[in-house]
Amino acid sequence: MKIAPIIDAIYEARSKGNNIGFRLVHTGQHYDKNMSDSFFEQLGIPEPDINLGAGGGTQAEQAAAIMVGYEKLLINEKSDLCLVVGDVTSTMACAIAAQKLHVPVAHVEAGIRSGDWTMPEEINRMVTDSITNYFFTTTEIANNNLRKSGVEEERIFFVGNTMIDTLLKHRHRFQKPSIWDELGLKNSEFIVMTLHRPANVDQEFKLRTLVDEIVTNSKDLPLIFPVHPRTKKILENLGISHPRLHMIEPLGYLEFNFLVENAKCVITDSGGITEETAVMGIPCMTLRDNTERPETISRGTNELIGTDPKAIKPNMEKLFSGNWKKGGEIEKWDGKTSERIVQHLLNIFSKK
16 A cells, blocks of 8 residues: 555656666565565556565564565565665565665654554554654654654655555446445445454453443444454454454455545454545544554544543544534645655765
């Protein structure tokens, strides 16, 4: 989702005579069919030039496999730049391997921070940004985080959010998933749920209580819950079921966002989804105690309600009373972020 529009912008720059190319490396970290391959198909991403096949195992095992594979690739065919996106294990591992071979690193979505070191993503962000050369940021908040850590102004490029490039480009293509007709869903008359963070799903009693509170306080609305592979195993052990709770397989990008755009609200612990709901104007409750995307709260439709199941009821009451905030525009989340990134890259390398 974050790479697709950058590839489009590179193609566009090449069509105008600019000397820029890319090699797409799929690390294999995300190996679930619906959470990987379908995104390539639906978003028009070309087949990866390389797939390192580093899926599975612990985070340390994944990081090691990615570093070994990417290092071999760079030794055999060195690139002028390693561009990484987001905050997953692949982001950090590829940045480390590249820098050790003296390949400069550009980090898309640099500078965001939650302050929560219990989150693997936060460690990935901090390590990546500590060895990054060029920082492409989503907000002024991220810029300030980088400045505070000592990054020079000339290495910070405030470009916006590539996730929103993808959202705006494909919004007219959103596809109705089969669950829509199967359940007779109607606009604004159902709730979408996603849960995958350890703080919410690793403790069986906590997960059960969260789900029970959501079911109890959602009136008679259907609850559509595309289940992350991580969460699925735990739910199966718990034997959770309810007539209005529909646990389904992960959806493709176009199908999932069709549901989000038409939902009464979204209940999630995902950072990326809070960005999409902010732009689409859909109420969002985030079951976390912190967020690396505060702009979705200050400018968007997101509320950070914490991980205490007791927070569900008052927030549901607020939603059903019609008092949920409307949100507004977020600077540079305009669908042109990738164009800005590629132009900056052209400028950087024209000076070398």
